[in-house]
Amino acid sequence: xxxxxxxxxxxxxxxxxxxxxxxxxxxxxxxxxxxxxxxxxxxxxxxxxxxxxxxxxxxxxxxxxxxxxxxxxxxxxxxxxxxxxxxxxxxxxxxxxxxxxxxxxxxxxxxxxxxxxxxxxxxxxxxxxxxxxxxxxxxxxxxxxxxxxxxxxxxxxxxxxxxxxxxxxxxxxxxxxxxxxxxxxxxxxxxxxxxxxxxxxxxxxxxxxxxxxxxxxxxxxxxxxxxxxxxxxxxxxxxxxxxxxxxxxxxxxxxxxxxxxxxxxxxxxxxxxxxxxxxxxxxxxxxxxxxxxxxxxxxxxxxxxxxxxxxxxxxxxxxxxxxxxxxxxxxxxxxxxxxxxxxxxxxxxxxxxxxxxxxxxxxxxxxxx
Numbered sequence: 001x002x003x004x005x006x007x008x009x010x011x012x013x014x015x016x017x018x019x020x021x022x023x024x025x026x027x028x029x030x031x032x033x034x035x036x037x038x039x040x041x042x043x044x045x046x047x048x049x050x051x052x053x054x055x056x057x058x059x060x061x062x063x064x065x066x067x068x069x070x071x072x073x074x075x076x077x078x079x080x081x082x083x084x085x086x087x088x089x090x091x092x093x094x095x096x097x098x099x100x101x102x103x104x105x106x107x108x109x110x111x112x113x114x115x116x117x118x119x120x121x122x123x124x125x126x127x128x129x130x131x132x133x134x135x136x137x138x139x140x141x142x143x144x145x146x147x148x149x150x151x152x153x154x155x156x157x158x159x160x161x162x163x164x165x166x167x168x169x170x171x172x173x174x175x176x177x178x179x180x181x182x183x184x185x186x187x188x189x190x191x192x193x194x195x196x197x198x199x200x201x202x203x204x205x206x207x208x209x210x211x212x213x214x215x216x217x218x219x220x221x222x223x224x225x226x227x228x229x230x231x232x233x234x235x236x237x238x239x240x241x242x243x244x245x246x247x248x249x250x251x252x253x254x255x256x257x258x259x260x261x262x263x264x265x266x267x268x269x270x271x272x273x274x275x276x277x278x279x280x281x282x283x284x285x286x287x288x289x290x291x292x293x294x295x296x297x298x299x300x301x302x303x304x305x306x307x308x309x310x311x312x313x314x315x316x317x318x319x320x321x322x323x324x325x326x327x328x329x330x331x332x333x334x335x336x337x338x339x340x341x342x343x344x345x346x347x348x349x350x351x352x353x354x355x356x357x358x359x360x361x362x363x364x365x366x367x368x369x
Contacts, residue, residue, distance in 0.1 A: 042054070160189065
C-alpha cells in the first residue's frame with residue numbers, strides 16, 4: 001500500500017476517526033486505525049459499539065489495507081512538517097513515513113482480523129441540514145439518564161414523521177424535546193433510540209452549516225453521513241417513556257420571560273449551589289416578577305426577573321442546574337413558562353411559532369419558611 005496526502009488533511013481524518021478507536025480491547029486490532037487505500041484513503045476507528053470512517057483525499061499509488069497503531073501514527077503525523085506525507089506499507093507490514101527531511105519506520109498489523117462494520121446502507125436515507133441535526137442533539141442530549149437503571153433512557157429517541165424530525169431525552173427528573181420541520185416531506189414514519197455516546201461523537205463532527213447530512217436506519221444500527229465522515233452505532237432496545245402523556249397540556253398559568261434575563265438570574269442564584277452544597281432554588285411567580293432565592297451552608301442568594309403575566313403567587317422549588325441546562329439551549333429570545341400548581345412540573349415552550357421545543361422540569365420539595 002502506498003499513498004501521498006497533505007499533512008493537514010491526514011491529521012483531520014485521524015482526529016475524526018480516532019475518536020472511536022478502542023482504548024483497551026481483547027482484540028488488539030481495535031486499538032489501531034483501520035486504513036484502507038482504494039478510490040480514496042479511508043480511516044476507521046471502531047470500539048464495537050460505534051464506528052467512524054473518514055474519507056481523505058490522497059494520491060493512491062498502491063491499494064491495500066492495514067491496521068496502523070493509532071496513538072503512535074497520529075503523534076508522528078501531527079509532528080511532521082507541513083506539506084505532502086508519503087506512507088508506504090510493504091508486504092510484511094513495515095511502514096515508512098516521509099515528509100520533507102523527516103522519516104519514520106514503524107510496524108503495522110494485518111487487517112484480516114478487523115471486525116466487519118455493520119451494513120446499514122440498504123435503507124432509505126433521511127436528509128437533514130447539519131445545523132439542524134446538531135441542534136436536535138445539543139438541545140436534548142444533556143437530559144439523557146446517566147445511570148443504567150433503565151438503559152433505554154441513556155439515549156435520545158428520534159421520531160421521524162412526514163413533516164417533522166423530533167429528538168426526545170428523559171432522565172426521570174426532566175424532559176427535553178426539539179423538533180425540526182423539513183422543507184420537503186421526509187416520506188418516512190419511524191422511531192429509534194440512539195445511545196448518547198454515539199450522538200456525542202456525531203455532534204463533534206457536525207458543523208453549523210446548511211449542508212445536508214443524512215441518516216439511514218438499519219435493523220439494529222443507525223448510520224449517519226456527515227460530510228466526508230460516516231458514523232454507525234448500535235441502537236438501544238426497550239420501551240421508551242410515553243413522553244406525550246407526562247407533559248402537562250393546557251396549563252392555566254402561562255408567563256413569558258426573556259431567555260437571557262432568566263438564564264442570568266438562574267446562574268447568579270446557582271452560585272450558592274454545587275454537588276457538595278445542594279439546595280433547590282425557590283421560585284415565587286408573582287404579577288410581572290419572578291423571585292428566586294436559595295440557601296445553603298455556604299450562603300444565600302436572591303434575585304428577581306421581570307416576566308409578563310401573573311403567576312398568582314405560585315411557589316415552586318426546582319433543581320437550579322436543570323433550569324440552567326434548559327435555558328442554555330433554548331434558541332428563541334423569549335420563552336413561555338407553563339405552570340399548573342405548586343406540585344406540577346414547569347414546562348418551557350417557545351413564544352414564537354417558528355420554534356418547536358419543550359423542556360419539562362419536575363419540582364423539588366422545599367421546606368416552608
